[in-house]
Amino acid sequence: MSIKLDSKVPAGSLGDKWTNYRSTMNLVAPNNKRRIEIIIVGTGLAGAAAAATLGELGYKVKVFTFHDSPRRAHSIAAQGGINAAKNYQNDGDSVYRLFYDTIKGGDYRSREANVHRLAEVSRNIIDQAVAQGVPFAREYGGLLANRSFGGVQVSRTFYARGQTGQQLLLGAYQALSRQVSLGTVELYNRHEMLDLVKVDGKARGIIARNLLNGKLERFAAHSVVIGSGGYGNVFYLSTNAMNCNATAAWRATRRGALMANPCFTQIHPTCIPVSGDYQSKLTLMSESLRNDGRVWVPKNQDDAKAIREGEKKGVDIPEGDRDYYLERRYPAFGNLVPRDVASRAAKVACDEGLGVAPTGLAVYLDFEAAIERYGKSKAISQNIDNPDAATIVKFGEEVIEEKYGNLFEMYEKITGEDPYKNPMKIYPAVHYTMGGLWVDYNLETNVPGLFSIGEANYSDHGANRLGASALMQGLADGYFVLPYTIGQFLSEEIRTPAFKTDLPEFENAEKDTQARIDQLMSVKGNQSVESFHRRLGKIMWDHCGMSRNAEGLKSAIKMIKELREEYYKDVFVPGEAGEFNPELEKALRVADFFELGEVMCYDALGREESCGGHFREEFKTPEGEALRDDENFTFVSAWEYKGWDEEPVEHKEQLVFENVELKTRSYK
């Protein structure tokens, strides 16, 4: 049976929808808010912002994080910046342009009304963050500074050095902490959601494991919000933090929520290349570096080979023998093409034998030209008429250090190479997941009372997210969207008394969870959780990564099933369930990655087109660019999980474009 997916997009013209809707939606009176309880899972930008804001509004909020502190959420690691349609630079930016760039950047696979709302509230986010004391970069006049990011031709990205995510998360964390001190929000740290509890079809609570003593605990509320981030760690190697996982969202899927567009994963073009098989995590170099860095590989394979074998260095290759392939292939956007385009181009270069790391999997990101340009301009500003080369380099490096100092430092720490003197080596890596829980315009899933925000939902980025838009969406959902839209549901619940956790629904969910734990603990096999995760990641990267084909996806589904069976026969989880046990935490997460990974492959197999981060080798133009099929695939696929032995069922939400004409996405 097909589930009807109602997007609940309000009527009216695109620009008026949100304003009109907000002004007419149902409210919950302050006396009722005090009685209504909300559970929020996750304390990243979305979760912390939502918890703080709902607490301010007077709801009774319980917020959960598996970390020791909300401030550790992986939003903290976002480097480059946050977009907002402020048009402070007077360069023609507007709400419409941000909306349009995001729709186009997402390759026309997101919902118009959601994206327009995102662009509208983007402006409030900057104001809010400034009011919280977030130290954004400023110009000498004291006004906010901006820079450019991939896929756009205006300068609308606000930043705090290369630590924008950190500063925005700390702002949200501090706002959350204030509510904790005021008693409106209860904070449960070191608690991991392991199941969703439904009562009469509505989301009414969670089962969480207290990670310090291993006890399962029950929590009830009128509504549950999942803001637990993305599932990039399905791939094992990714830029996600080690503990990022899909469990909260996946457990919701297991209870009937739909997982939308799971095959839309973003491979980020500028990461530090893999150096050895002991690695479990990759490090991102911010996209902002492509503002000033030029991407290239040697024109001929001999030079590339010499570099790989350590006989030559990047600086030894003369200008004429370098191929600045992004500038050559995409003159309009150059090095600032969107992430999916840049990643695929790097793969093409390396597949042609032009890679510059011993593994063959790296391209250069070079700052020599920027250092010279900035050096000259700084010399002029200091009234030095004929600066010598050394002075130019010195000045240029100073400017680069001011802009990207911490990134350059991080690169040097990890690789042991000085990126001021030798070009950086970079290669694409899994970074972000556009897919996630299916939500309507209210950010509510198909399970009534269950909401999802931030990277955990699928809503705004289509098939490819633009740089500096993740922070924008997380905070938009948390500060400015959910606190309104959740009222639509809760206004119907004012007569619902608080739920007791001794209901059979809670008891059963706890039993199910305990059974999952007991099952994993009792295998007592011979292989570590880590070794299984690494094998799953390799299957996913090889067959559902930067490029995919039907045959590979089919074999991946088979391999994942086999690996999962092996897991439950031979995994070894040390220690006891009733204690602080990080290996058990990991074992539960990896168990969920198997199931999700399989659904991702089904989604990638069913989507017989190439769009955004989803590149099917069978569907490309003669020049090798992605070939979209708007006639047959302008929809959101939302997957219903049916269990281990059955195929997941696909439901479709047709995407309607009333304002934007679907075009071939060209950055040439």
Place this chain on the structure above:
Amino acid sequence: MKLTLKIWRQANAGVKGKFVTYELDNVSEHMSFLEMLDVLNEKIISQKGDPVAFEHDCREGICGACGLVINGHPHGLNSGTTTCQLHMRFFKDGDIITIEPYRASAFPVLKDLAVSRDSFDRIIQAGGYVSVNTGQAQDGNAIPIEKDTALDAFDAAACIGCGACVAACPNASAMLFVSAKVAHLATVPQGKVEAKRRAQKMVAQMDEENFGFCSNIGACEAECPKEISVENIAILNREYLSSAFSAEEQAT
């Protein structure tokens, strides 16, 4: 390279811990310190043993979760480097490396190298914020902030809350952590309004948590992976002391 690791093992806060010695072969110089521990744990697990518990997450030096005392130094000897960003190329074949958890009564050991830093959250909850609700903000450019002032605020705000300052301090004082937040928010005009009140409340909570007193040793700055300056402590002291002279907010 081959290493000898002397690692603190302790089942939980209620029992006594001890050092256990492990030998580890084939450590690559390209590994990070935590990757080296991953390899050790894989080895322990393959022998059906109990892996070493340590906190970690982003492995990019920004989340603040990791923090081991390596050869007596929080995050090891390299300056401005978190444990996860410390690489094995700074060690050599045959080295004996001692690895301990932070030692401070305000950071009780959970297991092995993992400690609880909940006290830091409670200090922030006491006052480490600007009292502004969502939606109350004026335009972001309404109050110009001088570029260098914004950068000063940023430098203080770069604290990752890892707790190395406490571990480095012979008194186990949290002054650098507290002062970084007080200074960050006192430096920007949005946070200046309640700066004195904030300083008082955060200091009171710090005392409540049993952190030690500051005696101007400066080990905190030396060991801080984000190189937070002790100048922030001077700013904290100024805010705290001057609050004694304000009518409404008597320092206690």
